[in-house]
Structures are given as structure tokens and as C-alpha cells.
Amino acid sequence: MAPVSKRDKKEEEEGGNIFQNLDKTSVLQDARTFNDTPVNPRKCTPILTKILYLLNQGEQLGTTEATEAFFAMTKLFQSKNAVLRRMVYLGIKELSTLAEDVIIVTSSLTKDMTGKEDLYRAAAIRALCSITDATMLQTIERYMKQAIVDKNPSVASAALVSSLHMSKTAGDVVKRWVNEAQEAINSDNVMVQYHALGLLYHIRKTDRLAVNKLVAKLTRMNLKSPFAVCMLIRIACKQLEKDGGDYADSPLFDFVESCLRHKSETVTYEAAAALVNLRNTTARQVAPAVSVLQLFCSSSKPVLRFAAVRTLNKVATTHPPVVTSCNFDLENLITDSNRSIATLAITTLLKTGAESAVDRLMKQIASFVSEISDEFKIVVVQAIRALCLKFPRKHSTLMTFLSAMLRDEGGLEYKASIADTIITIIEDNPEAKEIGLAHLCEFIEDCEHVSLAVRILHLLGKEGPKTIQPSRYIRFIYNRVILEIAVIRAAAVSALAQFGALCPDLLPNILVLLARCQMDTDDEVRDRATYYYHLLKLQEKGLIFNYIVDPMQVCLVSLEKSLAQQVHDKVPTKFDLKSVPPAPVVSTTEDTAKETIPEGSISSAPNRIVPVQSTVSSYAEKLQGVPGLQSIPGTLFHVSEPIELTESETEYVVTCTKLTYPHHLVLQFECKNTLSDQLLENVRVQIEASEGYRIVKEIPIPKLPYNETHCAYVVLQFPEQLSLTVTNFGATLRFIVKDCDPSTGIPDADDGYDDDYMLEDVEISISDQIEKVSMDREAFDRAWEAASDEDFTESEDTFNLPGMSGLEQAVTKVVKFLALEPTGLTKVSERSSFTLCLPGMFRGGVEVLIRAKLAVANNGVSMQFTVRSAHSDIAELICAAVG
Amino acid sequence: MVGLNNSGKSTIVSLLKSDGDRNSEIVPTIGLNIEHFRYQQVLFTMFDMSGQGKNRYLWERYYKNCDGIIFVIDSSDRLRLAVAKEELNLLLQHPDISGRKVPILFLANKMDVREALSSVKIANAFGLEKIKDKPWHIFATSALTGEGLQNGIEWFTEQLSQSDLNN
Ligand SMILES: Nc1nc2c(ncn2[C@@H]2O[C@H](COP(=O)(O)OP(=O)(O)OP(=O)(O)O)[C@@H](O)[C@H]2O)c(=O)[nH]1
Ligand SMILES: [Mg+2]
Numbered sequence A: 001m002a003p004v005s006k007r008d009k010k011e012e013e014e015g016g017n018i019f020q021n022l023d024k025t026s027v028l029q030d031a032r033t034f035n036d037t038p039v040n041p042r043k044c045t046p047i048l049t050k051i052l053y054l055l056n057q058g059e060q061l062g063t064t065e066a067t068e069a070f071f072a073m074t075k076l077f078q079s080k081n082a083v084l085r086r087m088v089y090l091g092i093k094e095l096s097t098l099a100e101d102v103i104i105v106t107s108s109l110t111k112d113m114t115g116k117e118d119l120y121r122a123a124a125i126r127a128l129c130s131i132t133d134a135t136m137l138q139t140i141e142r143y144m145k146q147a148i149v150d151k152n153p154s155v156a157s158a159a160l161v162s163s164l165h166m167s168k169t170a171g172d173v174v175k176r177w178v179n180e181a182q183e184a185i186n187s188d189n190v191m192v193q194y195h196a197l198g199l200l201y202h203i204r205k206t207d208r209l210a211v212n213k214l215v216a217k218l219t220r221m222n223l224k225s226p227f228a229v230c231m232l233i234r235i236a237c238k239q240l241e242k243d244g245g246d247y248a249d250s251p252l253f254d255f256v257e258s259c260l261r262h263k264s265e266t267v268t269y270e271a272a273a274a275l276v277n278l279r280n281t282t283a284r285q286v287a288p289a290v291s292v293l294q295l296f297c298s299s300s301k302p303v304l305r306f307a308a309v310r311t312l313n314k315v316a317t318t319h320p321p322v323v324t325s326c327n328f329d330l331e332n333l334i335t336d337s338n339r340s341i342a343t344l345a346i347t348t349l350l351k352t353g354a355e356s357a358v359d360r361l362m363k364q365i366a367s368f369v370s371e372i373s374d375e376f377k378i379v380v381v382q383a384i385r386a387l388c389l390k391f392p393r394k395h396s397t398l399m400t401f402l403s404a405m406l407r408d409e410g411g412l413e414y415k416a417s418i419a420d421t422i423i424t425i426i427e428d429n430p431e432a433k434e435i436g437l438a439h440l441c442e443f444i445e446d447c448e449h450v451s452l453a454v455r456i457l458h459l460l461g462k463e464g465p466k467t468i469q470p471s472r473y474i475r476f477i478y479n480r481v482i483l484e485i486a487v488i489r490a491a492a493v494s495a496l497a498q499f500g501a502l503c504p505d506l507l508p509n510i511l512v513l514l515a516r517c518q519m520d521t522d523d524e525v526r527d528r529a530t531y532y533y534h535l536l537k538l539q540e541k542g543l544i545f546n547y548i549v550d551p552m553q554v555c556l557v558s559l560e561k562s563l564a565q566q567v568h569d570k571v572p573t574k575f576d577l578k579s580v581p582p583a584p585v586v587s588t589t590e591d592t593a594k595e596t597i598p599e600g601s602i603s604s605a606p607n608r609i610v611p612v613q614s615t616v617s618s619y620a621e622k623l624q625g626v627p628g629l630q631s632i633p634g635t636l637f638h639v640s641e642p643i644e645l646t647e648s649e650t651e652y653v654v655t656c657t658k659l660t661y662p663h664h665l666v667l668q669f670e671c672k673n674t675l676s677d678q679l680l681e682n683v684r685v686q687i688e689a690s691e692g693y694r695i696v697k698e699i700p701i702p703k704l705p706y707n708e709t710h711c712a713y714v715v716l717q718f719p720e721q722l723s724l725t726v727t728n729f730g731a732t733l734r735f736i737v738k739d740c741d742p743s744t745g746i747p748d749a750d751d752g753y754d755d756d757y758m759l760e761d762v763e764i765s766i767s768d769q770i771e772k773v774s775m776d777r778e779a780f781d782r783a784w785e786a787a788s789d790e791d792f793t794e795s796e797d798t799f800n801l802p803g804m805s806g807l808e809q810a811v812t813k814v815v816k817f818l819a820l821e822p823t824g825l826t827k828v829s830e831r832s833s834f835t836l837c838l839p840g841m842f843r844g845g846v847e848v849l850i851r852a853k854l855a856v857a858n859n860g861v862s863m864q865f866t867v868r869s870a871h872s873d874i875a876e877l878i879c880a881a882v883g
Numbered sequence B: 001m002v003g004l005n006n007s008g009k010s011t012i013v014s015l016l017k018s019d020g021d022r023n024s025e026i027v028p029t030i031g032l033n034i035e036h037f038r039y040q041q042v043l044f045t046m047f048d049m050s051g052q053g054k055n056r057y058l059w060e061r062y063y064k065n066c067d068g069i070i071f072v073i074d075s076s077d078r079l080r081l082a083v084a085k086e087e088l089n090l091l092l093q094h095p096d097i098s099g100r101k102v103p104i105l106f107l108a109n110k111m112d113v114r115e116a117l118s119s120v121k122i123a124n125a126f127g128l129e130k131i132k133d134k135p136w137h138i139f140a141t142s143a144l145t146g147e148g149l150q151n152g153i154e155w156f157t158e159q160l161s162q163s164d165l166n167n
Helices: A006-013 A024-035 A041-056 A063-078 A082-095 A102-114 A118-131 A134-148 A153-175 A178-184 A190-204 A208-221 A226-243 A251-261 A265-277 A283-297 A302-315 A320-324 A327-333 A339-352 A355-371 A374-390 A392-407 A412-428 A430-444 A450-466 A471-483 A486-502 A504-517 A523-538 A541-549 A556-568 A593-599 A615-624 A777-786 A807-818 A872-882 B009-016 B053-062 B078-093 B119-126 B149-166
Strands: A652-660 A664-673 A678-688 A694-699 A701-704 A709-717 A727-739 A753-758 A762-764 A770-772 A793-802 A833-842 A846-857 A860-869 B032-039 B042-049 B069-074 B104-109 B136-140
Touching: A024 A041, A024 A063, A041 A063, A041 A082, A063 A082, A063 A102, A063 B032, A082 A102, A082 A118, A102 A118, A102 A134, A102 B032, A102 B053, A118 A134, A118 A153, A134 A153, A134 A178, A153 A178, A153 A190, A178 A190, A190 A208, A190 A226, A208 A226, A208 A251, A226 A251, A226 A265, A251 A265, A251 A283, A265 A283, A265 A302, A283 A302, A283 A320, A283 A327, A302 A320, A302 A327, A302 A339, A320 A327, A320 A339, A327 A339, A339 A355, A339 A374, A355 A374, A355 A392, A374 A392, A374 A412, A392 A412, A392 A430, A412 A430, A412 A450, A430 A450, A430 A471, A450 A471, A450 A486, A471 A486, A471 A504, A486 A504, A486 A523, A486 A541, A504 A523, A523 A541, A556 A615, A652 A678, A652 A727, A652 A762, A664 A678, A664 A701, A678 A694, A678 A709, A701 A709, A777 A833, A777 A846, A793 A872, A807 A833, A807 A846, A807 A860, A807 A872, A846 A872, A860 A872, B009 B032, B009 B042, B009 B069, B009 B149, B042 B053, B053 B078, B069 B078, B078 B119, B104 B119, B104 B149, B119 B136, B136 B149
Parallel strands: B069 B104, B104 B136
Antiparallel strands: A652 A664, A664 A709, A678 A701, A678 A727, A694 A709, A727 A753, A727 A762, A770 A833, A793 A860, A833 A846, A846 A860, B032 B042
């Protein structure tokens, strides 16, 4: 390093950062020194450090700038100064994604990685992998394999970890290194063993049998590295969850359990945490793990106490008995000098404790809430949310606490979690509504987070008009119009309009306010004000309802496209809004169900971020580019999840995606050829269409070379008779094989031979014909009532769902079967009966409303299933499909 | 040091380095290799560039600060003589080279191969006599036996020290 000058020293003593005022341009200018010969390491090293510092501070380099700096840096390879060389490796890694032609250093790095200087080798491997893409990887494959089994542990570790990174882009090549990884797992070095296991698992993880074998072998092997054992515990638990069912005499479970007695605390903790997190365990099975956590709670090491209490906090709602048995130890931690531990202890107790303890614990927390970080404040907020749902009567204590927190300093995430909690409470507990709204009103008076203010204004618009005294909210909302930025003003205008629509008494006032808003400087605000003003002025119930209170929700991207097409088409037809698919629903159930249902915290967040392009519209765009598919009448309505028609790791991999149009069904078969010595031609999937279905068109793949994936299509027309639409098709992959030279991919001979390959059946279910619609519970109820007149038919049936362990499971199953978005799903687990409301739209734009009343019966769950729709066939079809 | 791929650049560099430091095996270079070594009391920093077609455009990145150029030709590769000539022309016309008086050492390598062209033939084929503004010389060499290399480098060293004196 360069000697620190006197001035720098002084700055350092004052705590100043010598890099603070770096300027990108001048640093890059300095980097030209790299071109000087001979290289001066004392000058170059600090400059390189500065470049790295700037990059890490988020400074952006343009491609030309980065490339220039990169090439200047390559000159530094002349110097044999070890410090400088290692800085160069770091520089290469940082610039590898920014500069062009970075492969220029490939040979230099290969030389260093295989050279005699051990100091260089590991870092050179890391740098080399950062500049190597899938196509170049083969040229360094040999060196990587050698490095993985190198005697020097840092070299082996670097190679293993880099391989793991590389497998993201070049999985197929890295797969070939499995033998070397296998050898490295026998290493005496703890890190090498851990990294080797990481790589091995990554290579095998899609193949369940192979993972099972790996785990079975390693659990018997007595791994030396505690890190590797921890990893093995995680893998074992993943397998256990996948296998499901009983752990009674599972060797995997026994292995995890045996790790509780491991001599390393890290391993003991990992095993305990893993066990208490496993689902479907019996109390007896987790008891030993709980004892370990309990022991850790009173450890003298803060790390162990923290780990234990954090784990207990996490499982408090899923495994309450586990936590209750540690209550005494948790009480002792409330006054822990480490605030993080104390917070977690209190919130854990809150989650499981009795109503009587709430006040005492809240007081404890209040005494130090200002001392803890946002992250832990969020933990507190979540605990309060759970409490409110559990003890509705406590809402005023808790709500006051929340609003105090809301007024404190804090980041967006923290504030949003508080607002979310208040919103959840309001939704769940009508008594809390007025107080909650009042707190939120006060909050937006001085809220620095735009997105939150917008959300709250939306909520006020939805909920305010339904309160006893709606007028009190108007002032708060109108204040926003006067004081805020355009985005918030626009949201405030929309909220005002809701009051105008739902409270006839307030209408004259609202009209005056909206008229004023029409003078706004911002286009959007003015447009909204004008729109609402004129609609409200008409005082027509139907219009107001359909365009203000419950406006249509169509997929905007699709709407735009349909309209463009309409304008484009020569024949003037009437535009049918119903042909546009409804707005995509961001599912709250699929990904988060596991986490949130037990917490009872799914709130209908109105401003949830909707992806710019839904799956449907992005598919529609893709299909437009496929010759032969443009002619299908109507717009694409629904896209199914991809379904695998082959086992993984077979010669040919085929997945099917079902694309539904109003009258047609397009089956997209994504085919991959995994045989390097075969070129496939005229690849198509032959469908045995069942009765009523008619095959309209087949689009084969002309050529499918090794390792490429292409799509074949079959277009079918739906049967007239709806009851025939739910069915199974047999499917066979047919193609012409040409044997070829694996290295070039060029066929040996001109003519090939026909071959075929059996696929799994393609199942056409009811969910392929219905699209999700997002609605809140109120809107559903209104629609349900409206659907009781004679234009609609109702179909009803009662079912028994045997073998269901509880309501939660039954609800998940029904929702998954229909693939619809349930309205207002809360607290399923704590009830003995539950009404599930599923709004949807059938292809062709027919609304369907589904209501399933579920109740726990003695041997499972019973379900009364009702469908209302304007088409009797559709209602019957859905009912029958569920049976 | 430039020249088409497979012309023997890396082999030559490896030979010039002292015995203990020789590269154990020589594989096609990807990008470049920078070698720093002493040959007969003179310190060299050699940028051994990759000669593969898709990498040749990267040579020019290193023209600016070079003191001299070694252009290696595989004299047994008659087929690609024209390609080598084309690359040489591009080099000579490059703004970072054209105005400068950098010495160019041509090595007609692989002279040990039977069908190798003589250095005179190569000089003619390349039209080397047209280079008037730079000192140049061509030597027939073999990186296998080391023949011709010493003479070539001695000439080169001489040129470099002269241009050093002039500046
Ligand atoms: N017969 C013979 N073979 C040579 C001679 N010099 C090099 N070779 C061989 O030619 C091949 C290519 O040599 P390299 O040194 O890798 O060539 P290069 O110019 O560095 O090639 P790139 O790095 O791809 O640009 C090797 O197999 C050498 O053994 C020589 O003088 N005579
Ligand atoms: Mg080479």
C-alpha cells in the first residue's frame, strides 16, 4: 500500500474516510497510469482500490469507461507484486459484467490458477469463472476438474464455489464434474467438504432418487465438517417434507435427531431448529429438540440465546406447545441486556400467551421500543397483528400502541407493516374500524411515504363511506388535495368520489370539492376530477355503481391490444368488453399460504403491485409470432401452469402448457432433446382427442438439435357439449431421428428413421376454462345476490372430502383444484366451518360464482358446493367436475 | 507479439524464458499472456497475443504503448499466408502504429518443417520491402530447435536500444 500521507493520517484519526470525496472521472484518469512501463505497484494499488471502492458505492460505469479501465488493468499482469495481482483479480470480478471482451485475460488467469504461486491460485479461479460464459467453459473444464481435487484447500474451495455459480449458466457442463466433487467430499478440510456437498447436492437436486442415495451414504459416513453436517440436515429435512407422512421409522429423521447430540453447537442448533420446523411431527418427536432450545435459552453465549429465541419466535404460531414448554425460560429473557433477544422473547410470549398477559408485556416492550432497530420493530408489529386477531377485545390498547409507533421515525417497510396491521385489524374487527381509520387519517397528515399515503387514501375511500359519520373523513382527504404532490392528490380525488357515490347527503359538498380539483395543475388529477364530477352529477345509480364503486377490472395490456385489433379490423363488429380477460390476480394464497394462513393475516391490500405484463398477455404476444396460430378467433383467455409429460432426466423432455381461447384450446408442447448424438426432425405430439374435440391444426418442430428447446403446437376446437370438455388425451411424441456426430451435431446420413416416445396423458380440467377474478367479499356477496334471479341458474351438490386433516387442507385443495382466487380468506385454521367464495370467469366471458361451505365432519370435511352462472351448462359442468 | 494462431508465438516465448521458468505445456492462447523475463541481460515484457481469428481485433488494444513488434509467421502454412499478410496490413495502417518508428521483427517460424517457405519467399510474398518508415528484419526460426531465434532477438534488442537513444 502507498504510505499514508500526513494529511490523510490526520483525517483518519478524525474518523474521516479518505475515499469520501472520490470523483469517478479523475479516478479513471489516474487509471491510465496502469499503461506505464514498468508498472509501479505502489502507485497502481491505491488507484485500483479507489476503483473498487467507487463500484461498491454503486457508482455506474459506462461500457466504454469500464472496458478502458479493464484493458488498462490487464497490463498490470506484468508486475509480480502479489498485493497488486490480487487486487487485479478483484478488479476483474467487478468489471467482468460491465466491460467488453473480458475473455482477454483467460490465458493469463489459467496460467495463474495452475501456476506455482499458491497465493494466486484460488483468487485466479474465482476471477476466471466470472469472465467465463457457458461457451467458453469447455476450454477451462480440464483445469476446473483438477482444481476441485487440488490438495490446497483454498484452491479446491474456490473451484467448488465457482462451479456452483457457473452451474446457473452452464449446468450441463458442471454436471460432468460430479466425480471430482465426490472426491472432494472426502477432504479433511471443513470448508472443502462443505462446499463439495453444496455442489453435489446442487447437481443432483432435481433427481430425488439420487438425492436419497447421496443422503443415505453421507449420513453413514460421519462427515467431519460441522458446516457440511448442517447442510446435510437441511437436505434431509427437505426430503422428509417431500416424502410427507410418517417419520416414525425414517432413517433420515433418525439422522437429524442424532445430530442433537453432536459435539458442535452449530450442528446441535441446526438439528433442533430443523426438527421444530418440520410439519406434522408429534409432540414426542420434537421434545428432544425443544430441550436443546431450552438449554440454549439460558446459555451464557448471547448468540445461542438469540438463535434459540428466534427459532421459538418463528414456530410460536405453528407449534404452540413447543413454545409453551419454554415459557419460563422466555420470561427470563424479557430483561436480557441484548435488546434483540428481549424483543424476540416478548413477542414470542405475546403470540402464545393469555389475554391477561398482554398489558404487562406491552408495557415491557414500550419501555425499550425506541432502542431497537426497524427490523425488530417489525417483529413487534407482527406480534401485535397476531394478538389483535386473537384477542379482538384488546384492540384499543394495541391500536394506541401502533399509532404511537406510526408517529415515530422509521423506514417505509416498518411503516407499511404498521399500516398493514391496522388495515387488517379494521377488516377483521368492525368495532375497531372507526378508531383505526382515525389513526390512519392522522398519519397521512404527516406521511413521507407516497405509496403508503396512496394506499391509505384508497382505504379511506372504501371504508369511510360505510362508517356512521362519513363526513369527518372529508377534511382529512381534501387536505391532501391542497398540500400534496400529484400522485397523492389524484388518489385523494378518487377517494372523495367514493364518498360522493355512496353518501347522498355529502354529494353536493363533494361536487363542490371536485369542481375545485378540476383546476389542478396536474393532468391526471384534473382528468380524474372531471370524470368523477360528471358521473356523479348524473346521479344515476347504475352508472355510479359500475364506474365508481365497483369499476371493471380488465387486463389493461389485453384491453389495449383488443382495441387496437378492433380499430385495425376491416369488418366493424361490436366491441365486447367481456372478451377481454379480467385483470391478473396477484395470488396471495399460492406462495404465501404456508406462511400467512396460520397468522391469519391475509389482507386485501388494494394497491398490490400488479405485474406490468400478465402471463396471459405475454403469451398472447408470443403466440402472435407463431405462424399458423394468428388465425385463431378471439383473444387468449387463460394460460395453465406448465405440466411435465415426461419424467425429468429422460432422453426427451416435454412440458405442456394449455392455452385457452373462447372456442379453442391450444396445446403448447415444449420439447427438449437431451441426446447429443441425435438430431430430431419433424417433431410433433400426436394427440388422441376425446369425443367432441376436433383437431384443427398441428404445428410440428422442423428441427430439434441436441440441447435445444422448441415448441410444437396442437390446436383443438372445444366440443359444443360442455360436459365433454373435461377429459384426458393420450399423447405420443413422434419424430424422425438422424444419428449424428456428438461434437459437431452434423448428421451421419441424410435419411433418418421414424421413432416415437410415449408421454403422460394431457389432462383437461375445469380450471383450464375459468380465469381468476379478483373481488372482495362484499362485491362477491352483492354479485351473489344479483345472481339469484331467473336469468341465472344454480347448481348445487354436497360432497364428503374424506381423509382431510382439517379445514385448512380442504380449502387449499378446493382452491387449487379450481385455480381461482378466494375472497377474504382469514383465519381458516381456527374455525370449524368456513365459507369459501370463488368468483371466476368462464371462457367466452361468462361470469361464474362459486360458494363452498366447508365444515369439519367426523371423518373428514363435508362440503356444500354451489355454483351460480347465467349458463346452466356451465354451472352443471363445474359442479360435476368437482365431484 | 502477434501472428496467426498456431504460428508458434507462445512456444517461442516459452523458449526465451530461462529454463526453470518454462511453461510446461503450450495450449492455444485465449486473450493474451503477459510474460516478463530476462534474455541475455535484457528485460523483456512480452504481450503474447492470441492469434485466433475471432480474437485478432483485440491486438490493437495493446499497440499504443509497445516499443516493438514481433510478428510470427508459420512458414509451413502456405494456405493462410494471405490471411497473415492481410493482418499485417491492418497492423501497419493502424493509427497507433502507422506514424511511429517501431521496429518490427518478422519470424518465419517452423523452418524445420519440410514444406516451409524460405524467409526470402515470405518477405517477397508480404511485400516487406515496401515498409520504409520502420526498421524491420526477417529471420527463419524454429521454436523446436531454437535455431534462428538468438539472431532475431539480438537484432531486435539492438533496434530497441537505438530507438531508446533517439527518444
Ligand atoms: N514443427 C514446428 N512446430 C512448432 C514450431 N513452433 C511451434 N510449433 C507447434 O505449433 C503449435 C502451436 O504453437 P503455439 O505456440 O501454441 O502457437 P501460438 O501462435 O501461440 O497460437 P495461438 O496462441 O493460438 O495464437 C504447437 O503444437 C507447437 O508445438 C516450430 O518451429 N516447428
Ligand atoms: Mg499462444
